[in-house]
Amino acid sequence: MRKKGLLFVTLLSVFTGADFSYQNPHYSFPGVHVLNATGVSNGLILNAIVSPSDASDKYVTFTTSDKSKVNFIRLDDDSIKVYAVVSFSGLVTITASISSYNAYCSCVYDNGGFSQS
Amino acid sequence: MKKNSKNIIALLLSFGVCALSIYSLLNMPTKENNSVNSISIQGEDHIELIPGDVVLINLIVSPSSSSFSDFSWIASWSDGQDGDVLDYFFIDFPENSKRMARIGAITTWSDEVKVLVTGGGEFTYFYVSCPYVDVTNISLSDNSMVFKTK
Numbered sequence: 001m002r003k004k005g006l007l008f009v010t011l012l013s014v015f016t017g018a019d020f021s022y023q024n025p026h027y028s029f030p031g032v033h034v035l036n037a038t039g040v041s042n043g044l045i046l047n048a049i050v051s052p053s054d055a056s057d058k059y060v061t062f063t064t065s066d067k068s069k070v071n072f073i074r075l076d077d078d079s080i081k082v083y084a085v086v087s088f089s090g091l092v093t094i095t096a097s098i099s100s101y102n103a104y105c106s107c108v109y110d111n112g113g114f115s116q117s
Numbered sequence: 118m119k120k121n122s123k124n125i126i127a128l129l130l131s132f133g134v135c136a137l138s139i140y141s142l143l144n145m146p147t148k149e150n151n152s153v154n155s156i157s158i159q160g161e162d163h164i165e166l167i168p169g170d171v172v173l174i175n176l177i178v179s180p181s182s183s184s185f186s187d188f189s190w191i192a193s194w195s196d197g198q199d200g201d202v203l204d205y206f207f208i209d210f211p212e213n214s215k216r217m218a219r220i221g222a223i224t225t226w227s228d229e230v231k232v233l234v235t236g237g238g239e240f241t242y243f244y245v246s247c248p249y250v251d252v253t254n255i256s257l258s259d260n261s262m263v264f265k266t267k
Contacts, residue, residue: 033259044259051254054167056225060255099252105259 032091032106035084040073043083048096048103050078057099065093070107084109153237155179156188162243163229164220167250171221174243176234178216186214188236195231195244202230206245222247 033044048060060078064070070092072080082094084107091106159175166172176188192202205226211219220232222245230245 047258049256049258050252051256052250052252054250055252056168056249057252094257096255096257098255101252101255103255103257105257 032108033082035070035082035107035109036111038084038086040081040083043072043081045075045079045081046072046094046096046105048078048098050098055098059098061097063095063097065095069109070094082107087111150182150184151237152180153178153183153185153239156234156236156239156241158234158241158243164243164245166220166222166245166247168222168224168247170247171219173211174218174220174232176216176241178237183237185237186216188215188234190215190218191233191235192230192245193233195229198228202226205247206230208232220245225249 033046035044036042046062048062050058050060058077062072062074062080064072064082067085069085069088070082071085072082072094074080080094088109091108094105094107096103096105156179157177159177164172164174178185190208192206192208194200194202205224206220206222208218208220211217215236218232225247227248228246231242232245233240233242
């Protein structure tokens, strides 16, 4: 069954020219990233994708527009885990910077209207 | 009788000289074992590294029967400029033999390092570079979208 699925994806790739590889991050998702609850354990990992992959400078600087609402812990040179410090409304912007390049994404808080203990 | 004994002595002496010659021939150090006709680098003579890379460089020594291994590896800037290349680049020998060297980049540099290898009256050289690669783009994804490989 799994082989059939793989064959289907392969054939689809051949006929459409699309890349269905799951090995490398080929696309960017600037958000909105939804944080469903407060605390580090409920955070999500943001990956900065630096091009080219063999760039000499690999250390990405991350900043948050409001760390009283959304903060992060660094995982490695190009990854952080962002988390909601408190429940909040509106957008908090995370900026990733390297050399003179910046990438931005937005985080919102949405726990489905349930209060969290 | 006297003549016969002289002949016998001469014969014995001849045998002795002959035996000594054969012994000397058999025990003579084989010159080829330590001789070097040519040396070259296995692979490309321009090696591009990125910081953190470590590669092994093998010397090909001709004749293959040669056991010579006391080669000298000297690194310098290819344009002859002053400055210690070993601040940027390292070279060491993981085995006792200097027929194989390990090279690596500590950080990037803008010029080329020339590594001259000499020994047994022969020489060869190769170049090592570690150019700075500029960032051209950055984007962001979260773990719900990307399967990241590291």
